[in-house]
Amino acid sequence: MQLYLLPGSTYAGDIDSLVLLITGIVGFWYVVTNLMFFYLLWRYRAVEGQKALYVTGHEPDLHRWIAWPHYLIIACDVVLIVGAVRVWYHIKQNLPEAGETVRVVGQQWAWSFQHPGKDGLLDTPDDIKTVDEMHVQVGQVVHAKLESRDVLHSFSVPVFRLKQDVIPGRVITAWFEATVPGVYDIQCAEMCGIGHGIMAARIHVETPEEHQAWIAQASPQI
Amino acid sequence: MSVAHDHDHGHDDAHGGHHHHEPTFMERYIIPTDHKYIAQQYLWTGMFMALFGGFYAYLFRMQMAFPDMWIPFFGRLSAMEYNAAITQHGSVMIFWVAMPVLIAAFGNFLIPLMIGADDMVFPRLNRLSYQLFLLSAIILIASWFVPNGAFGGAWTAYPPLSGDGNYSLTPMGSSMWLVAVAVEFAAFLVGGINFIVTAMNARAPGMRWNDVPMIVWMICIASLLFMASVGPLIAGAVMLFFDQNLGTNFFDPRRGGDPILWQHLFWFFGHPEVYVVLLPATGMVAEIVPVFARKKLFAYDSVLYTAIGTGVLSFFVWAHHQFVAGIDPRMANVFTITTVLISIPIAEMIFLYIATLYGGSIRFTTPMLWALGVVFSFLIGGVTGIYRGASGADMYFHDTYFVVAHFHFTFFPIAFIGTFAGFTYWFPKMFGRMMNDTLGKVHFWGTMISFHGIFLPLFATGLGGDHRRIYNYNHFADLATPDLQMLRIISTVSLLILIAFQFVFIYNTFKSLFWGPIAGTNPWKATTLEWTTPENPPSHGNWPPNAMPSVYRGAYEYSVPGRDEDYWPQNVPNKAG
Numbered sequence: 001m002q003l004y005l006l007p008g009s010t011y012a013g014d015i016d017s018l019v020l021l022i023t024g025i026v027g028f029w030y031v032v033t034n035l036m037f038f039y040l041l042w043r044y045r046a047v048e049g050q051k052a053l054y055v056t057g058h059e060p061d062l063h064r065w066i067a068w069p070h071y072l073i074i075a076c077d078v079v080l081i082v083g084a085v086r087v088w089y090h091i092k093q094n095l096p097e098a099g100e101t102v103r104v105v106g107q108q109w110a111w112s113f114q115h116p117g118k119d120g121l122l123d124t125p126d127d128i129k130t131v132d133e134m135h136v137q138v139g140q141v142v143h144a145k146l147e148s149r150d151v152l153h154s155f156s157v158p159v160f161r162l163k164q165d166v167i168p169g170r171v172i173t174a175w176f177e178a179t180v181p182g183v184y185d186i187q188c189a190e191m192c193g194i195g196h197g198i199m200a201a202r203i204h205v206e207t208p209e210e211h212q213a214w215i216a217q218a219s220p221q222i
Numbered sequence: 223m224s225v226a227h228d229h230d231h232g233h234d235d236a237h238g239g240h241h242h243h244e245p246t247f248m249e250r251y252i253i254p255t256d257h258k259y260i261a262q263q264y265l266w267t268g269m270f271m272a273l274f275g276g277f278y279a280y281l282f283r284m285q286m287a288f289p290d291m292w293i294p295f296f297g298r299l300s301a302m303e304y305n306a307a308i309t310q311h312g313s314v315m316i317f318w319v320a321m322p323v324l325i326a327a328f329g330n331f332l333i334p335l336m337i338g339a340d341d342m343v344f345p346r347l348n349r350l351s352y353q354l355f356l357l358s359a360i361i362l363i364a365s366w367f368v369p370n371g372a373f374g375g376a377w378t379a380y381p382p383l384s385g386d387g388n389y390s391l392t393p394m395g396s397s398m399w400l401v402a403v404a405v406e407f408a409a410f411l412v413g414g415i416n417f418i419v420t421a422m423n424a425r426a427p428g429m430r431w432n433d434v435p436m437i438v439w440m441i442c443i444a445s446l447l448f449m450a451s452v453g454p455l456i457a458g459a460v461m462l463f464f465d466q467n468l469g470t471n472f473f474d475p476r477r478g479g480d481p482i483l484w485q486h487l488f489w490f491f492g493h494p495e496v497y498v499v500l501l502p503a504t505g506m507v508a509e510i511v512p513v514f515a516r517k518k519l520f521a522y523d524s525v526l527y528t529a530i531g532t533g534v535l536s537f538f539v540w541a542h543h544q545f546v547a548g549i550d551p552r553m554a555n556v557f558t559i560t561t562v563l564i565s566i567p568i569a570e571m572i573f574l575y576i577a578t579l580y581g582g583s584i585r586f587t588t589p590m591l592w593a594l595g596v597v598f599s600f601l602i603g604g605v606t607g608i609y610r611g612a613s614g615a616d617m618y619f620h621d622t623y624f625v626v627a628h629f630h631f632t633f634f635p636i637a638f639i640g641t642f643a644g645f646t647y648w649f650p651k652m653f654g655r656m657m658n659d660t661l662g663k664v665h666f667w668g669t670m671i672s673f674h675g676i677f678l679p680l681f682a683t684g685l686g687g688d689h690r691r692i693y694n695y696n697h698f699a700d701l702a703t704p705d706l707q708m709l710r711i712i713s714t715v716s717l718l719i720l721i722a723f724q725f726v727f728i729y730n731t732f733k734s735l736f737w738g739p740i741a742g743t744n745p746w747k748a749t750t751l752e753w754t755t756p757e758n759p760p761s762h763g764n765w766p767p768n769a770m771p772s773v774y775r776g777a778y779e780y781s782v783p784g785r786d787e788d789y790w791p792q793n794v795p796n797k798a799g
Contacts, residue, residue, distance in 0.1 A: 005687050005700070018614045026605035029569070033576065033601060040579040041594070044515070045586070051788060052781035053581030057521030057574070066521065066573050073569050077562045080612055084562075085555050087614025092551040108389065151383040152481060154546070154621065158687035158700065161618040165547045167482070168382060169475030172548055185700040189621040189689050191376040193383055194301050194391060197693025 008159035008184060008205070010177040011091050015161040018087045025076050091162075095175050099140035106146070106153030106166045109195030111186060117219055128218045132201040135218075137211040138181050146172045154189035157203060165190055178205040245762065255345035256762050260352050261331035262652070265645075267352075268323035271314055271359060276721060278311035287707075287714035289694045301693045302391070305374030306366070308691055312377030313399065316495070317406050318359055320637035324502040325448075326355070326410065328644050329417050329441040331652065335752035336435045338426025338771040338793070340763040343419045347412055354409035358402045365398035373399035376691060378488055381473035381481050385465040397466050404459045407452050414445030426751065426793075429773040432522060433792065435750050436777070439526055440505030444498045447533050451494040458487030485547055489540035496632065497536045501529055503640030507575055507593045510647050512778045513748045514590035515582030516788050519778040520574050528574070531567035539564060545613050546620050554613040561611030568604055572597060583781070583788075587746075588662030592643030595670055596635045603631030606681070621691075624684025627677045634673055642669070642727070650745045651752055654759045655738030661730040668723030675716030679709040749791045750777050 007013050044052075055062055101122055103114035113134045117126035122145075128135075136142045146155050148168040155174060156163040164174040188199035206214060245256070254260055284293045285304055292298055299307070330348065334341055342348045366372045373395040375384045384400075387393025421442050425434065462484065464470040471477035473484045512519045519525065541549060541557040575597055584590070606628040609615050619625060642665075649657050680688075686706050688695070695701040695710075744753035751771050755764055765771060771793040779790040 004685060015614060015618050018612065019609065019618070022609055022612060022615060026608050030601060030605050033572065034598075037576050037579075037597065040576060040582075041584060044579055044582045044584050046516075046583045050583060052516040052583040054518060054781050054783050055520075055581060056518060057524065057577065062577070062580075063521065063524075066524070066570060066577060069573060070566065070570050073566055077565060080608060081559050081562050084558050084612030084614040088545075088551070088554055088558070088617070091614070091617065092554070151389050152380050156621075156689065158618075163546045163617055163620055167475070167548045170548065183699075185687070185698050187687075187689050187692075187698055187701075191305070191378075191380065191383065191691050193389055194305060194374070196691060197301060197304070198697045200698045202699070 005159050006180060007161070008157075008178055008180045008182070009161065010179060011087070012159070012161045012179075014087050014090060018083050021083050022080060025080060029073070029076075091175075095143070095173065096141050096177075098143035098175070100137065101143045101145060102134065102136070103145045103147065104134070104155060104166070105149060106155065106188065106192075106199075107149035108151065108193050109188070109199040111155075111188075111199070111201040113201075115215075115218075118215060126219055128215065128220070130218070134186065134201060134203045135211065135214050136178055136203065136205055137208055138178050138205050139208075141175060141177045144174045144176075146174060151192050152190045153192050153199070156187045156189035157184060158187065159184045163189055178203075181205050181207055181210070253349065255341070255349055257330045257334050257342045257345070257348060258652070258760065260348050261327045261329075263352050264322045264330060264355070265327035267356060267359060268319050268321075268327060271318040271322075274363065275311050275314040275319055276724075278307040278314070279717060280721060281307045282311070283714040283717045285693070286695070287711045289696060302371060302374060304693045305376075305691070306372040306392070306395070309374050309376055309399075310362070310366070310372050313403070314362070315633070315637065316377070316499070317403060318362065320499040320633065321406075321410060322355060323641050324499050324637065324644075325417075325441055325444055326351070326413050328437070328502060328506070328648075329413070329445075331648065332435075332752065333417055333420055333438055333441065334424070335651070335755070335760065335764055336438050336750055337421060337424060337429060338751045338765070338773065339420060339424035340765065340767070340770070342416050343424055344416045348416050351409045351413035351416065354405055354412070358406035358409060361398055361405065362402040365395045365402070368394040368398065371395055378485075378492070379462070380488075381462060381465065381479075381484050382475070385462055385473050387466065393466070397463060400459050400463050400466070404456055404463075407456055407459075410448060411452060414448050417445045418442050418449075425773075426770065427772045429792075432526075433773055433776050436508035436519065436522070436525060437502065437505030440501040440508070440529060443529050443533050444501040447494045447501075447536065448498045451491045451498075451537065454487045455491035458484055482544070482548060485544050486540070489543045490537075492543065493540040494533070494536045496629075497532055499636050500632070501533070503596060503636040503643075504529070504571060504575075506640050506644045506647070507596050509750070510589050510593035510643055511575060511578050512780055513647075513746050514585045514587055514593075515579055516585075516780045517578055517580075517582040517778075518776075518780055520577040520580070522776065522778070525571060525574050528567040528571040532564060532571070535560060535564045535567065539611075542611055542613075542616070545616050558611060558613040562608065564611075565604070565608065572601060572604070588657070588659050588666060589643050589647035589746075591663065591666045592639055592646060595639045595666065596643060599631060599635040599639060599670070599673070603628060603633075603635060606631060619684065621689055622684040623680045623688040623690060626690055627680035627684060630677045630680075634677070638669070638673075642666070647746070648752075649734065650741030650758070651755075652759060653735055653738075654741055655734050656741045656745060657734040657738060658730050661726055665723055665726040665730065668726065669720060672716045672720035672723060676713050676720060679713045679716075683709050683713075744791075747787075747789050749779055749789050751792055754791055754793050 105112045113130045115128040116122050117128045146166040148166045153166040160176045162176050184203050186201040186203050285299045370392045373392050375390050383389045390396050461472040471479040473479045473481050538560040542561045545554045743758040773792045781788045782790050
C-alpha cells in the first residue's frame with residue numbers, strides 16, 4: 001500500500017526525520033502509559049472480600065511514580081523543541097539564494113503562474129504565464145512569490161512537504177528545491193469558498209534539458 | 223472562611239419560598255429557576271443539536287466516500303452544501319453540543335448539589351443564560367434555510383472569505399452564523415459567572431477549598447478560561463459583522479484591513495476553548511474513577527495544579543494554529559515552545575488518573591468504562607498533538623486529515639465519551655431511575671470501536687497528503703488513489719456503524735427514563751454531597767431547608783482503614799462515623 005508520499009524536495013527528508021523523531025518519543029510514552037493503564041486495570045480488578053488501599057498520592061514512594069516520568073517528559077520536550085525549531089529555521093527563516101523566481105497568484109478558484117522565461121527575470125515581456133500548471137527545474141532553488149487576488153489560499157505541495165498560506169495584500173516568499181523529476185499535485189489548503197475542493201494545479205519537475213525545451217516551446221512570440 | 227448560606231434570602235422572591243409545591247408546566251419549562259430543570263433543558267437541547275451535528279457529518283462523509291452519489295435521506299450534496307455541512311458540523315459540535323452539555327448542563331446540575339447549596343446564586347440569570355442559548359441555536363439552524371443556505375467558510379470563519387458576501391456567496395448565512403455565535407457566547411458568559419460565584423460563595427458549612435469535588439473545580443476553571451478568552455472574539459465578531467453589513471474594513475486588505483488580525487482574535491479564544499471543554503470532561507473522570515475503584519483520587523492537589531497550569535498555558539499557545547498562516551516565522555519558535563510545554567501538565571494529569579487505579583478494587587460498570595474510555599482515547603489525541611505543536615512537522619500536517627483525526631481524538635473523548643460517562647453516572651440522580659447496564663455496555667463497545675474505526679484511518683490519509691474540506695478528491699490526481707479511497711470508505715462505514723449504535727443509547731435512555739428500576743438515593747455508594755439528598759431525584763431546594771448538609775471531610779474518602787463501609791460520605795459527622 002503506497003500511502004506515504006515520496007520526499008520530493010531537499011528538505012522533505014528533514015521533515016520526515018522530525019516526524020520519525022516525534023513518533024519515536026510519543027510512541028514510547030503511548031506504549032508505556034497504556035501498558036501501565038491496562039496492567040493496573042487487570043491487577044486491581046474487584047475481587048470479592050478484598051478492600052482497596054487507602055493512599056493519598058502524596059506518599060513519597062508513590063508520588064515518585066508521577067514525578068520521575070514528569071522530569072523525563074521535560075527532557076523529551078527539549079529534544080522535540082530543538083528538532084522542530086531546527087527544521088523550521090531551515091525552511092521558513094533561512095532562505096537560500098534563488099535560482100529562479102516564479103510568481104504564484106491564487107484566486108477563486110485557480111492558480112496562475114508567471115515564470116521568468118528566457119531572460120530569467122520576472123515582469124519582462126518574455127515571461128511565461130500559465131494557469132494551474134507550474135514548471136520548475138530539478139536541483140534548482142525556486143522562490144515562489146505568493147500573492148492572492150481575493151481571499152486566503154494556501155500553496156501546498158505535499159511531495160515537497162511545503163505549505164504556506166497566501167494572503168491578499170501581501171507577497172510571501174516560499175522556497176523549495178525539487179529533487180525528483182515528475183508531475184505532482186499543488187493543492188489549495190485553506191478554505192477559499194465553494195470551489196475550494198477543485199482548486200488543484202500540477203507542478204512539473206523537469207530535468208534541465210526538459211525545462212529548457214519547455215521554455216523554448218512555451219515562450220511568447222515577441 | 224465564611225461559607226454561610228447567605229444567598230438563601232437573595233432569591234427567595236424568585237423561588238417564592240415554598241419548597242413543597244409541585245411546579246406548574248410554566249414554572250418548570252418556560253420560566254424555571256431551579257438549576258436542575260435548567261440543566262435538563264441544556265442537556266436535551268445539546269443532545270438534540272448533536273443530531274444535527276451528526277447528520278452533517280453523515281452528509282459529508284458520504285460525499286467523501288462515494289463522491290457525487292445520491293445520499294439516502296438527503297439527495298445529492300452540492301459543493302455549497304458540502305461546505306455548509308462541514309462548517310455547521312464544527313460549529314454545532316463545539317458551541318452547541320460540547321459547551322451546553324459538558325459545562326452548562328453538568329455545571330448547572332452538579333455545582334449546587336455537590337457543594338450543598340439549594341440552587342445557583344443567580345437563578346434568574348441562569349434562566350436567561352439558557353434562553354439566550356436556545357435563541358442562538360434557533361438562529362443557527364434557521365440559517366440553513368435562508369437564500370443561498372448556511373455559512374460555508376469553515377468554523378474558523380477566516381476573512382476575507384467570511385467578511386464579504388461576494389466571496390462566500392452566503393451573505394445572509396455568514397451574518398446569521400456570526401450572530402448565533404456571539405449570542406451563544408453571551409449565554410455562556412452569563413452562565414459561567416453564575417458557576418464561579420456559586421462555587422465561591424454557596425459552599426456548605428465546613429467545605430474547604432480542598433474538599434470541593436474536582437469536577438466543580440474543573441467547571442469553574444473552565445468558566446474562568448472562557449471569561450478571560452472570549453472578549454477578544456466577541457469584539458472580533460462585532461467587527462466582522464460590521465465588515466459584512468456596514469462596509470467597514472477591519473479585516474479586508476483591499477481597503478487597509480488585516481485578515482490575520484481575525485485569526486489572532488479567533489485563536490486567542492479558540493485554543494483556550496479546547497481546555498474549556500476538556501477540563502469538565504477530565505473532571506468527570508476524576509469523579510467516576512474513584513467511585514468505581516473504591517479509591518481516593520490520587521494526589522488531589524496535583525490534579526488541581528495540573529488543571530490550573532494547563533489553563534494558564536493555554537493562553538500562550540494560540541498561534542500554533544497559524545504557523546503557516548503568514549505570521550512572522552520567528553514567532554513560530556515561541557509558540558512551538560509553549561505548545562510543547564503543555565504536554566507537561568496534561569501528561570501529569572493523565573498519569574494521576576491512571577495512578578488512582580493503583581491499589582483499587584475496580585468495578586467495570588458502564589460509567590466506569592466510559593471514564594476509562596476518555597483516558598484511553600484522549601491519550602491518542604494528546605500524543606498526536608505533539609506533531610502539530612512542533613512547527614517543523616506542522617508545516618506538512620497543517621490542514622490535512624491528520625489534524626482532523628487529531629482533534630477528533632481530543633473532542634470526541636471529551637464531548638461524547640465524557641458526556642456518556644457523566645450521563646450514565648448521574649442518570650440515577652437526575653431522573654431517579656437506573657439505566658440498563660447491558661445495553662449501556664453494548665453502546666460503549668459499539669461506540670468506542672466504531673469511533674476508532676472512523677479516525678484511525680484518517681491519520682493515514684492525512685499522512686498521505688489528504689487536505690481538509692475537499693469536496694471531491696477526484697480533482698486531485700495524487701489523492702484520487704484506490705488506497706486512499708479505501709481508507710475514506712472505511713472511515714465512512716465506521717461512522718454509519720457509530721450512528722447505528724447511538725440508537726441503542728436513545729432506546730436505553732427513554733426506556734430507563736420511564737420504566738427503569740427505581741434507583742436508591744446513593745446507588746453507586748459515592749461520597750459526594752449530591753448523593754445525600756433525601757429525595758431522588760432531589761426536589762426543589764435539593765435538601766429540606768432545616769437539614770442542609772455540612773461537610774466534614776474531602777470528597778474521595780473511599781476504603782478508609784478501620785471502617786466497615788468502604789465509603790465515607792462528606793456529610794457524615796466524625797463521631798457518628
